[in-house]
Amino acid sequence: MHIEVLPLSQPRQPQQDESKLVFGKSFTNRMFTLRFDRGQGWHTPRIEPYGPFSLDPAALVLHYAQEIFEGLKAFRRSDGSIALFRPRDNFARFNRSAERMCMPQLDIDFCMTALRQLLELEKEWVPHSHGTSLYIRPTMIATEPVLGVKPADQYLFYIILSPVAAYYKGGVNPVRIWVSDDYVRVAPGGTGEAKTGGNYASSLYASALAAQKGYDQVLWLDGVQRKYIEEVGSMNICFVYDGKVVTSPLTGSILDGITRRSVLALVRDMGYAVEERALSIDEVLDGAENGRLQEAFGTGTAAVVSPVGELTYRDRTVRLGQGQAGKLTMELYDRLTGIQYGRLPDLHNWIELL
Known part of the structure; x- marks a missing residue:
């Protein structure tokens, strides 16, 4: 398909x-749009001025949340x-989300x-300062105007761009995490592994409670x-337990994080054993108290690697690293950002240059 580029009137x-x-x-001056009609397929690819969409009030996305990003x-x-970091993996995951959401x-x-x-x-919008980047948000929404619980026959796919500051402006500081046991993010057989808006909407209430208590993030437990x-609200989570890196297995209820995958590859390169297994909250808290748990960190696109300094579950609070980021956590952060910004070699061929 030929991509039509529409002119900018007021850049x-x-x-x-x-x-x-x-x-x-x-957001930048331009966005990419592509439309789908069942029977016709994808059509009308355009790069056009960034701006509002005209959306029918009956559009299925507004009523039944058929949406991915x-x-x-x-x-x-x-x-x-x-440089782009593993962009094809993001689009492959986008397609897996699309399949799950029909x-x-x-x-x-x-x-x-x-x-x-x-x-x-839009390359002039990619910022230059240390730690900054251009965030890329591909999205698909159901646009067919009909009230009825069914897969839509019309869709809009679009990409918008947003220049963002360094996630850590004053150094990499450990986060405080509240463990929710009254609320769950998803259940087995649900849409947990899809990157769909409903998963995030269902997390907002517990996240607000955590913020009211002075915590940075919510840690979710299994739904059964x-x-x-x-996983944590916006990240996968890993633990350095008995000298191994332990993280939750991909059983369909958590996101298959691109940063998670990258971190696990790097720790294997560094000689660490990796265990993808169910880890109970009691095992984590006991490990923090008896020394078997040395570090914990989240992984995600926004923060890359985020050290965990404190965990609270019910009336029990444990602290890690005396308020400092762990040695492995910082080494992973430095290695991954070093690859992304070109300071270190890309041995896994994760980078695609523009």
Whole structure:
């Protein structure tokens, strides 16, 4: 398909003071759009001025939440080049989410062509300051205007871009985590492994309770026994337990994180054993108290690697690392960001240059 590029009438300039960038608050001049009609397939690919969509009030996404999205970043390197980190893996996961939500899949090569063309036009929006990046949000929504619980016959796929500041502005600081046992994020057989908006909407209440208590994130337990670790609100989570890196297995209720995959590859490179197994909250708390649990960290696109300094479950609180990020946590953060920004070699061929 030929991608039509529509002209800009009033182009805006990127934020000059990059220290004032806020995650998800500003967007570039252009976006990519692509439409789907059952019987016709995908059509009308465009790069057009960023702006509101016209959406029928009966659009299925507004009533039955048929929607998926992804999140990845473009990084400005010291030589001025722009790097993408594992973008094809993001689009492959997007297609898996689409399958789970009964939505049409996309051709990954075409998605990459569209993204590259969009980034080429918007490359001045990729910030230059240390730790900054351009956040990329591919999204698909059901647009068919009909009231009825069914897969839609019409969809809109789009990509928007947002320059973002460094996640850690004052150094990598450990987060405080509240463990929820009254609320669950998803249950087995649900949509936990799909990156769909409903999963995040269902997490908001417990996240608000955690914030009221002074915590940064919620740690979710499994939806059946409410005993085993699953993931944090916006991240997968790993534990350095008995010298091994232990993390929850991909059983369908947690997200198959791209950063999670990358971190597990790096720790194996470093000689650590990796266990993907069910880890109970009691095992975690006991391990923190008896010394078997040395470190804990979250993994995700926004923070990359985020150290955990404190966990609270019911009336029990444990602390890790005397308020400091762990040695392995920081080494993983430095290695992964080093690959992304070109300071370290990319031995796994994760990087695609623009």
